[in-house]
Amino acid sequence: MTEGIQNVSKPQIKVENLNLWYGEKQALKNVSMHIPRNSITALIGPSGCGKSTFIRCLNRMNDLINNCRIEGKVTIESNNIYGPDVDVVDLRKSVGMVFQKPNPFPMSIYDNVAYGPRIHGANRKDLDGIVEQALHSAAIWDEVSDRLKSPALSLSGGQQQRLCIARTLAVKPKIILFDEPTSALDPISTLRIEDLTMNLKKDYTIVIVTHNMQQAARISDYTGFFLMGELIEFGQTKQIFQNPREKSTEDYITGRFG
Amino acid sequence: MTREQYVKQLDLLKESVLSLGEMVELIFRDSMTSVINLDVKLAEKTLALEPEVDKLEEDIEASVFDLLALQQPMASDLRLVVSTLKITADLRRIVGLSVNIAKIPGRMEGGHVKPLIDTKKMADAAAFMLENSLKAFEAQDVELARAAARRDEEVDKLFYAVWVELIEMMAKDTSIISRATNLLFLIRYLERIADHCCNICESVVYLATAERVKLN
DSSP: OOOHHOOSOOOOOEEEEEEEEETEEEEEEEEEEEETTTTTEEEESTTTTTTHHHHHHHTGGGGTTTTTEHHHHOOOOOOTTSSTTHHHHHHHHHHEESSOOOOOSSHHHHHHHHHHHHHHTHHHHHHHHHHHHHHHHOOOOOTTTTTTSBBGGGHHHHHHHHHHHHHTTTTOOOOEEEEEETTTTTTHHHHHHHHHHHHHHTSSSEEESSSSSSHHHHHSSSEEEEEETEEEEEEEEEHHHHSSSSSHHHHHHHTTOO | OOOOHHHHHHHHHHHHHHHHHHHHHHHHHHHHHHHHHTTTTHHHHHHHTTTHHHHHHHHHHHHHHHHHIIIIIHHHHHHHHHHHHHHHHHHHHHHHHHHHHHGGGGOOTOOOSSSOHHHHHHHHHHHHHHHHHHHHHTTHHHHHHHHHTTTTTHHHHHHHHHHHHHHHHHOGGGGGGGHHHHHHHHHHHHHHHHHHHHHHHHHHHHHHOOOOOOOO
């Protein structure tokens, strides 16, 4: 079912036969997916289909959940991220994540961005540069440059989300996972974040879970459709939205579902 | 099923195209009958239908723009909406050409310069193509679309044969030039109508398969 882009030369993320259980309940069934470097991959599907569970496997966020069992293989740049000698903190540094609700720390704008580099041992004198660059890349520098010491929570929702993106960028990840990053934002902030992701893909690989199909269509290069824990179809976004191969994909994206 | 209103709108859109198609078939058929029999009355009746076609075309376009702007159709829905727009444009061109045909009887004093045997064959093939391209649209039948488009070759061959014949006749007898030129235009219109039918068939293939093909 995923033959469309299964043959990507040197995928950056390679998922093979991934199965996941929460206790007795199987949430992912034999999912295989190859994600190319410097691309945006959107994951769509109804609530409970496994797309968020899947994305959380890519930086081992599911490790934090009790009675979660995972089988299969996830390799990122040829490293098995579930291998015994993997440092999960390092993994999450190179595979960053942005969540549905903006969640800045209750500290200043500056300290939010500097937080990651600090705990990873960045030099004090380098910090200003790192913070400025991250805020630039997250397209929020112009709005906050004159109030870096203000509390992050004084920003609007859309600004807070871009700050969270800056915070992720500050530790120089290779991959950024977005879990419904705009579902709590107004349309203009949403379009800003979308534009931002498209600019970021030249330096990062992006995987985004979204309930907004138009968003998936607008920004992604590849789209995967999940249903009841299975990856039903994975292909170029243009193909998925013009001519899906599977009937259930067609039913979902045309709104015939249910 | 969710989105019932939307699905209804899509069904209505398809039905409107088929109604337009029926009207176009009628106009084309009557324009040909009027020119074969040089029946000026029938020709006038046919010409009077053009404003109705314009109205229907406008309505279809408005529905397409509404659907695109308000419903963001995807996948096969998107292909239906896009091919509807293209097919409507081709049907409108066929009406334009049929109107040109229906204007010929009024200019043909003195009757035809030759029996319209091959020209009738061209018109029959074009009518077949029109009818079946619309059937193929209704049923999303790729094979029928391809079969309909194949008749274009026959139309092109007849066009060339009649064209050569008329040029030769005019070279021998210059007194027929005016009437023979009307026939030259007539076969040119028929040839163009067949081409528009091929376009419709291409839109049907796209609608059914998302493949973009050239059929003429």
